[in-house]
Amino acid sequence: MGNNGEKKNGVTAMIFFPNLYKDELLFSVLARFYQYSGDVNKKHFMFDLFDSSTTCASTIFPTNLEKLCESLPSPNAYSSDYFINNHTLLPYYSPFITNDRENKLRLIMKNEDGTNIFMSSGRTASTVKNEKKLKYCILCVDEEKQTQGECYWHRTHQIEGVKVCPIHNTWLIESSNPFTERKHKHEYISLEDSIRDSDLISLDTNLKIEFKHFLYVAEQTDYLLNNSIQPLGLENLKNFYISKLNKQQLVTLEGRIRWKQLIPKFNEYYGKQLLDTLESYIYPDENDTWLHKLLRKPRVSCHPLRHILFLEFLGENISTMVSQIGSTSYKPFGNGPWICLNKAADHFHKPILTSCVITRDYKTGLPIGTFSCSCGFVFSRKGPDKTNEDQFKIGRIKEFGCVWKEKLADLSQKGLSLRKMAEILGVDPMTVKRMMISNVEDPKKYLLL
Structure with missing residues (x-):
């Protein structure tokens, strides 16, 4: 693929990655990327993205997102949670499923190839079936081409029951491209390549009386997708x-x-x-x-x-x-955004975290919050928070992330003592020593002092 560079963590790193637009489906982002790349081999393109030949070009629940993040240009502002929250359909389902199911779906989307994700989501058992075709709003297309030179598939437009654009209050247009049942499971199809004059027939089919109901469905769907509501x-x-x-x-x-x-x-x-x-x-x-x-x-x-x-x-x-x-309702860690506790980051102690996944300690039943930042730093603590000072505490670091590791590499070249580096990085000296000599790519769960 012509846009790739050197290896990073065993994965080929990209030289560039497209800008992400508001409410854009990740499928659409990668379809535009495929268009830019000029790569004619779909399987090669998928392998470069996900280091896997089995990952599919999914519209609903894309998977292997950690591998995708590893292949992005360094430094990058995108984490797997960022992709999930802003460019997949999971936030549409999250408020109405259990915490356990939401956590499980996130983990599958981050680390697995997605073989069983529809079974885990409950979609296969639902009597509300997926939309058959990808949809778009012609007014959105016109505006986007004028402002940014290209158009894209919106998440909101693809959801079941959404027949109207909540931005322009106009009926959507059904493309000729299948939403899920495509012939080639590795194929990304951009909206730019999908607009045909023969498709320009809106979904307005004897449903004008019900327009207000469809507009309500579209507006509420848009709200669900763009407000990160927890279960x-x-x-x-x-x-x-x-x-x-x-x-x-x-x-x-x-x-x-x-x-x-x-x-x-x-x-x-x-x-x-x-x-x-x-x-x-x-x-x-x-x-x-x-x-x-x-x-x-x-x-x-x-x-x-x-x-x-x-x-x-x-x-x-x-x-x-x-x-x-x-x-x-019970909010053991309060309302977000939460503060980042990565001492190596410029945004240390700033409230920029939007992801807090709550689970239960199997022994005590107490809530455990896992907080993820776009810098790659992931930490957890046992709750509930009882004082304002509790928000500054970490129980375990689950992922250090590229910003922290780059800071460690920089400090190790300055001849500082382990204790001094540990103080700067917010960990104990033994953790610094292990991280400097370990060959493990992502050490998990090192306890803080």
Whole structure:
């Protein structure tokens, strides 16, 4: 590939990488990169990116992202979490799945080839199926070509149920390119190469009356993708919904849902045509529908589109739901952004971290927060934070990152003592010594003093 350079950690390092645009699908970024590279061999291109011939050109849950980050030009501002949060579809699902499932999906996207990721995500079991074609907004295309000279696939436009552009309030156009079921699993297709005059038929197909509902779906989808909302908890979601139904007198004094009133009222609010289009119509004589699963003791996650539909029915939206659940929800490490504790970085002690993954200690049940920075520094601590000073503490360093390692290499050339280097880098002297002599690429979990 003509844009590659020297080896870095055993992976061929790129000489350049494209700028990333707001709400751009990572698939789109790599499609533009493929276009720039001039590489005609798709498998070679994939191998240069991911050091793997099995990684697929995925639109929904791209994988092997750690390998991709290793191959980026140095220094780079992108981490695997940055790609996941800003250029994949995971943030759309995150609020409505469990912490464990969200953590598992992140790990697969970072380190695996994605063979079982759809099974792990629950997508295969959903009755809301993927969109068949990649979609775009012609007004977005025109604006982007004027401002930046090229257009790109938006994340928001590809989500199930999104028929309208939330920026321009206009119907989307369906391209001729499949969203997931492409003939060549290694093929990246740019929007620039996809626009054809024969495709310029919008999705406005006898659905003008329902436009306001589709616009709401698009706006809420856009909000989900661009606001990094952590899992809200299935029980919290259920309680929130029932509290709103109670205000509409759709819950008995004993706390039972008045299903015979709720289901017809919900169906009437949208109409059968729209709900059929969104694969969400509820037959009144059924007693195990997606709405039952949403409002009974939660055992499974429901598709985000159905949460969005139910929120509009209740007169709420994602923002109001998050704020109301958040007012009573447990946040053991407070609200982000969190501060970076990499002493080797220029942004040390600055609140720039947007990624905090919360798990539970299997022995004590206490929350453990894992914080990731774009400089590559990843650390964790056991919570909850009880004082303001707790935010300055590290329990374990999980990844040092390239900035920290470059600082170590620089200090090692200055003849400083191990103790002095340890003081500068924020670790103990033995960690400095191990990092200087170790051949292990990414030592994990060194304890701090």
